[in-house]
Amino acid sequence: MAKSSKVTMSLTMRSSDIIPTGLDRSVSMTLTASDDTSEFGKMVIGTSYEQLDKSAIADRAYVYIKNTSSTSTVVISIAMDESSDGGTSAGNHKGPIFSQLAVGEFALLPYKDVGAQASSDLGIHVKGSAAGEIEYLIFELD
């Protein structure tokens, strides 16, 4: 019997002073993860790009990344393979940095493989402004 792999996620956003009407928004969702790929752990990173996803992602995946560096000044940069590069060698075709995380900050990204890479590789790359650490979680949906 196939197992039922569920992931429940909830997000709250609050601020009393950045939007005139105030901000108090909570959302949640429960998704079914495929049996194919899931990763959860911590990664020590340096100042050169390292590919976050070690396994091929065929289509869609949710990716959670948190900067857990012990040094407060380490900034984590995130980039991914270009959608139009037609590259076949994952890790060598990075687009511009699209996101940065200070220590303690996190991101939740639902990524869809663009299909341009022959390896069907997800191609998310991370590096630090200095040696640091991230916590990450990846689970494939489709």
Next chain:
Amino acid sequence: MAVTKKFTAGLKFNTNNVFPNAVSISETMTVTVDGDAATSGSIKVTSSNHIAVCTADPSAGDDGDGLDSGARAFVFVKNVGTNDDGDIEIEDNANARIAHLKSGEWAFLPFMHSSSADASVKVSGASATAGYAEYVVIETTTTDY
């Protein structure tokens, strides 16, 4: 005296059968906001639309020219359409897809200005079928790290 604005986000994960042992994550962060743009709203899009929801100047409207140089913004986008509506995609300034959202799904990411190009966070439809998105954008810094 300058007014310090704050933005708090909390994220929780619970998994069942995804990993050998159940994973539960609960994280909260409070960010000081010194950017000059914060906006929220909802839009209707198709694959013919690439609507910038993150602008340097809120008065420029939703088709503005992106974040201030060096700026960062936390971006939340949710597909609020039904299963019969179109999927939603998040794109960078060059209309390159970053994320894909089906009905009910959402994303939360800190988007930063790219020094090599103007930085807009764009929302588009994945097909010709109209999709519906809710968004919140908070520019947290006007200078890069």
